[in-house]
Amino acid sequence: MENALPPPPEGTITTERRGALLLVGINRPAKRNGFTPRMFRELAEAYTLLDEDPALRVGVLFAHGDHFTAGLDLPTIAPAMQKGEKLWPHGAVEPLDLGSPGYRRRTKPMVVAVQGITFTLGIELMLAADIVVAADDCRFSQLEVKRGIMATGGATLRMAERAGLGNALLHLLTGDEFGAAEALRLNFVQKVVPRGGELQEAIRIAESIADQAPMAVVATRRNALKAVERGPLEAMAEFVAVQQHLARSEDAAEGVRSFVEKRQARFTGR
Incomplete structure (x- = not known):
């Protein structure tokens, strides 16, 4: 470039x-x-x-x-x-x-x-x-x-x-x-x-x-860094709360729909 x-x-x-x-x-x-x-x-x-x-x-x-x-x-x-x-x-x-x-x-x-x-x-x-x-x-x-x-x-x-x-x-x-x-x-x-x-x-x-779900990408990266910097116990402690938050998102619903419809997901970050 x-x-x-x-x-x-x-x-x-x-x-x-x-x-x-x-x-x-x-x-x-x-x-x-x-x-x-x-x-x-x-x-x-x-x-x-x-x-x-x-x-x-x-x-x-x-x-x-x-x-x-x-x-x-x-x-x-x-x-x-x-x-x-x-x-x-x-x-x-x-x-x-x-x-x-x-x-x-x-x-x-x-x-x-x-x-x-x-x-x-x-x-x-x-x-x-x-x-x-x-x-x-x-x-x-x-x-x-x-x-x-x-x-x-x-x-x-x-x-x-x-x-x-x-x-x-x-x-x-x-x-x-x-x-x-x-x-x-x-x-x-x-x-x-x-x-x-x-x-x-x-x-x-x-x-x-x-191409992946933006909120899930950010959460995954943060959790991996937390495991390295603060230890696995602190990273594991947030699993349930983070997963609940993500599961309620529009992107999670789109992930399910795309799976059922056998197509690539179209994520919006919401």
Whole structure:
């Protein structure tokens, strides 16, 4: 996917509606999509749009150019880091989904397509999403220790949760570079495809999710996250109440009708 106009020097985040999908593009290819304050702000705005617009059901995060992102543009980001300042707009949906005070957590699914260099923030953004499709040319590195800082965008949490503590520390403490096959082995990505097919596959998955009942998709995602973050007992405790709520919806009635009539369901999110 190419842009007609080149992005500004500080980069930008593109958005494109495609049916029920919102395609969110990282766009600073001349600098390997290194993130600037403007890009942080616009990314949060795009995630907030996805959550607030009822016509949108699934997001797809991707990058323009040869690489997903080399991570932070440290010269522009360092002043905020030193002050402990957040770069997301207050009250917006936080793309790293950390539940930080004053920020919202995403409720709708996000599928990510990554390619080429996917360093530091790139890994944290994909781990904060729900499903990741990687090109077979991906180069991953969580290299903060090489810069004298710590990964604070979720890598220390999610890498250990996905891959086990030893595997996580192997890459967190060495800052080494690894490829798509290793990322797949560690459950950091869910699919590896030949370079050039990653966005198409991510869109295909997102469209399949968008075809399902929106309320059921949101509830299912939330329950799975609750099981990971708070434990299975808390997740199980809400089964009956959530299922009762969903079973009374128009979409549940449509699900039954479509089953009886042997046709694809037409869900409205009500």
